[in-house]
């Protein structure tokens with residue numbers, strides 16, 4: 001796993017292109033979480049690790065002007081850009097804060113949402129316990145993590161492997177080991193965090209690329225950037241060519257270049 005400070009730096013540098021290279025990805029994933037949480041008008045919502053607002057914006061629409069939505073993220077550039085996008089939504093506030101210790105009053109949110117963040121935290125169990133304490137009785141928590149990935153995508157990741165330190169072998173997400181390797185592992189984190197009625201909802205999302213160049217652009221725009229940054233600069237061009245050649249060979253019979261990813265939304269309720 002990349003260190004917590006390291007991964008936040010990666011997202012800070014990615015913020016200007018994150019979710020903005022023409023591959024609908026984080027927004028459709030987060031929309032699934034928002035749908036499962038069924039936020040009602042007037043509810044108080046916290047979005048942990050809000051990034052560029054993939055969950056925050058639909059949460060704000062659901063909570064409406066009588067509700068409130070706070071987005072927190074540790075990457076200042078993410079916060080700056082997302083706050084700017086939300087400037088006309090009076091119910092939204094975005095601020096820099098650490099998911100591990102948000103410094104927010106206990107029992108003050110109806111809903112806590114966190115899409116694709118938990119696996120970056122060194123102690124996910126402690127984070128879930130902390131977030132559960134922020135809920136009112138009966139409040140809902142929902143976290144999104146990755147399920148199994150298209151094996152074609154893994155073939156491309158394998159090209160980075162010779163350059164990566166052992167601690168970083170799953171740097172796009174750090175998210176397919178330990179509790180994140182199964183639905184039950186994540187469900188257990190929520191139950192141990194004091195939540196009840198824990199359930200899992202599944203979705204499959206697809207990333208579609210125009211060509212290998214587009215895929216490379218996408219790879220710099222999110223967590224996979226950590227893999228590029230671990231590769232010595234003089235090796236970049238060679239690796240670009242390798243990834244590009246391999247990607248072109250992964251087109252399907254109709255010439256389409258796309259990968260699928262299974263996503264799990266794990267939901268629980270504070271008793």
Ligand SMILES: C[S@@+](CC[C@H](N)C(=O)[O-])C[C@H]1O[C@@H](n2cnc3c(N)ncnc32)[C@H](O)[C@@H]1O
Pocket residue numbers: 004007008011012019026027030048049050051052053054055072073074075078097098099100114115116117120121223
């Ligand atoms: C994969 S992005 C997800 C962003 C957004 N939720 C989405 O679905 O697009 C992970 C986000 O978690 C943030 N993050 C990582 N560690 C954090 C921490 N300790 N506290 C707050 N935010 C953190 C990163 O800065 C990044 O914006």
